[in-house]
Amino acid sequence: MNDWVIALIKVVFIWTWTLIIATIMTWVERRGSAMIQDRLGPNRAGPFGLFQPLADGIKLFTKEDIIPEKAHKILFNLGPILFALPAFSAYAVVPFGDKIVIGGKEILLQVADVNVGFLYIVAVGSMAVYGIVVGGWGSNNKYSILGGLRSTAQLISYEVPWGIVLLTTVMVYGTFSLREISLAQQGTFLGFLPNWGIFKQPLGFILFIVTAYAEANRVPFDLPEAESEIVAGYHTEYGSMRLGLYLFGEYVNMYTLAALMVTLFFGAWHLPYVDMSKFLSPFAYGIASFLVFFAKVAFFLWLFVWVRWTVPRFRYDQVMGLGWKALIPLALANLFITALVVQLTV
Amino acid sequence: MARPVVEKKYSFTERIYLYEIVKGLGLTWKHFVKNFTASLKRGPHTVPTCWQYPEDRREISPIFRGEHLLLLDEQGREKCVGCGMCARACPAKCITVKRGKVAEGEESRYAGKTYCEEFQIDLLRCIFCGFCEEACPKGAIALGKGYELARYTPGECQLTKEKMLANYRREKELGILKPPRKPVPVAGAAKEAAAKAKGADEGKAKD
Amino acid sequence: MSRQLDAQAGHGTGDFVTINIGPSHPAMHGTLRVVALTDGETIVEADPEIGYLHRGVEKLAENLTYHQFIPITDRLNYCSAITNNVAYEMAVEKLMGIEIPDKAKVIRSIMMELARISDHIVCVGILGVDLGAFTPFFYLFIQREELYEIFEWYNGARLTNTFGRIGGVEADLPEDFEERWRRLVPNLRKAIDETDKLLTHNRIWMDRTIGVTAFSAEDALNWGFTGPCLRACGVKRDLRKDEPYYLYDQLSFEVPVGKHGDVFDRYMVRMIEMEESIKLVDQLLKIYKEFGPDDPLMAKVPKVLKGPEGEVYAAIESPNGELGFYVKGDGSDKPYRVKIRPPCYMVYQAFPELVKGEMVADLIACLSSLNIIAGELDR
């Protein structure tokens, strides 16, 4: 098979896959929140209400597409696209499994094994803020602008500790490639722990997960769309599928961040203490690695939902305070200690 | 205005955010597991909040104040005599009653000598306070169990005599008619009765 | 938009933005409107505008008989309709010089304490929702549902109870009342406890509430605060203690007092008051059991109530504070003038002072913690 064809298949697969996950996530969020809150949630469409996202999608598609009269037409249209595109493309460098052998050909379960995968993620990830700001500005609505501004400030401040944590992991593994980082997490650490990033970087993991919540605009950092304060934030004026794109983009972002968490800190597709490749056929191993990876991602996706329905929301200045006064110093200290340890041990 | 400055004093576990958040996560997880297992069960009202409405309905109080009924007595005669006390007691002024004299030969249909020719309740105005029920000297009107009051047109919201009688028949069939109102014990009533029994003198003296 | 604010924005020192919050906004309970002049996220000035739910209740009162006005009072503070009913009935009874039977007093007190719990549940739950914590809201509201069931079994309505009649109450407590209450108490305590666990010590919650819109006791008194909002400022004033009505002077209960008058203190005062109310109902039920089933529930009142010429003011401690009714009679069967003194009316007029210099998010938190009920505010 041609490499191009394989790449194309991988791209199509991962797009469909993330879309499906994002769709299912809307269901998980609604049902999960319901269960947490002693409710039932949507359970009418299909078994367990599984077709609810479908119904939602149909609703979003068939709703009238309204552009406010005083809105900036181009920016208003551009907003959702700018938000959704980076969300979809960021996943390109994140692996979703080890490798699979089909017809004697070894296929990496990753769209592109770029050796500067980190930089790509950071670069594309920060693009998403433009979608929010442009959408917020283009709507010509004060709540939207407030949401956009909040989002900008928040994403910019949290990208710093996020970047520093990423840098720390790079230092630990000595590579920018996400695949190599994944591979390096096999085996055991200190003899009895799985050789996962979380055990090497416990503080780094906490910092990463906090900043990831802020990057994904999830509670407790959902200020850009804090509904009780600024109605719906940047997407107040949006309706129909434009709104759908924003909502989808958010879930895709969540998926990417969860996958990144697994890749960096939770041993990617490795099971603790067990090397699957030794007793599984290469094809079965490919599938198994994918499934293990996804199971881990699913846990973090659930954590996103779980946390959302447990904690209250921050205030704008407190988010800034936390970012600049707590997370950045901690991230820097973490970086410093890691550097020291790496320097001493190597 | 001098705003008081409040010093925030946090204990260590409060200061680090995560301890309390993890505790909270534990609590919500407990709820999740409980409700998840409950939701797998069949049957009405498996989780505390939800009733699967059209299929499952919550039990409503035997003295619920819903859509009105016009009551018949044991012989199937209309109790209402059309006196209009309900209309006078109504704070929302939603009742219209027209009194009519019972024609000869129709005595078997009506309990009294007069009857209501026309009895209309405007459900759009009604506030379901139940004062009509209390005001009625014959116990002819009652607030029933009907709580599904959505209608398509304003005209359908006019509760006519026929509709109220139909409501009564339906509720009687279902056996959910309101138990008759217990008379409220009034202060001094017992004493007065006793005084009457003893003699008029004491009753006067007490006054 | 407020003309005042426009002028200020025009030649002010900074670039201010006027944000119009409400009347239809997710955080505006009922239909309130606040025009806020903001400098970034900080509020320079806020101007609450009320009247969106003005239904002319006082005018209605003048055109209805004394009795007919009772259902209308349900619609004032719809979170605790029973306290409104009782406050009005108390005023009318005072006007007519009716002394209601002791059993009716006990029943009224019991129902009022239940209504207090349900009102505080709404306030605390909504405060959580407005600060982004959805879950405690549901844990509490399930219990409120049970409370409503108790109301429903008492006289057939859940929200707009039309409780009591002038001269007493319309019915005895249902037979299964105590059983229901006993069944409810552990669940209610658990729900309050869970709310406490999820919120009180959570640093995010503490940051959002402690010190936010703090108010001093003198200011609070000057602005006419009553109820939990005043107690949160550190003034121990509760009409149940200070001007005891019904049987409250025979009951033992604590009046929780805050310190700073901030959102956190208001929240805590309400949380503790719920506990106290549970204890109060238990005590009242003990008293209730001493009465026989045939003890009078109604004082002897004439069929057509005619108020004497004169005017009275009677107030009770409603969940929100001092709820008073001024009733003036002119000898006819209709009140000549009824003036309602809603507690949150007085509290809400201090709103611009409260939120000045705070952030937009605090405005919402403050509003929910004051428990502004539009029905009561606008009448």
Added chain:
Amino acid sequence: MDFQERVKACVGDDLVSMTEFRGDVSVTVPRTRIVQVLTRLKEAEGLKFDFLSDLFGVDNSALGKGKKKGKKEDEEAPAAPKPPRYEVVYLLLSIEYNHRLMVKVQVEEGQMEVPTVTSIWKAANWPEREVFDMFGIRFKGHPNMKRLLMWDGFPAHPLRKDYPLEGEGEERRLVYGDA
């Protein structure tokens, strides 16, 4: 009664009348002296009415009309001089001593202006606006004398007795000369 005497002593020369009904004491004072009287009451030893519980207006123009006519006593009684049409009632409360007092000022139809008490209690702010809104009584010196519940430009004052409960209402464009 001790309390009444103290109030009397405190109000002093400004006392127009004093009544008691079912334990509620009310004093009437001249319209122009209200600020001074309330300040005295607020600071007086043994009274300390430091809390304004409420402030509202009453329209007395229909007083007595509700009673059933035809009673002999009514007809025989000489027509008393008509009291001023409006009343503004101040409900005072002493936090320290837990007693209440109604202070009233009577407002003639021609002179619809009462000095504001917002300088004593900020709590009087909205109630005074509401009285203006509902009765058309202006408060001199009030910082923001606008309508409160009705919208700006509403032509009538709805709690006046001549404003109809039902019917066309403001559509009839009830415009008062003094409004």
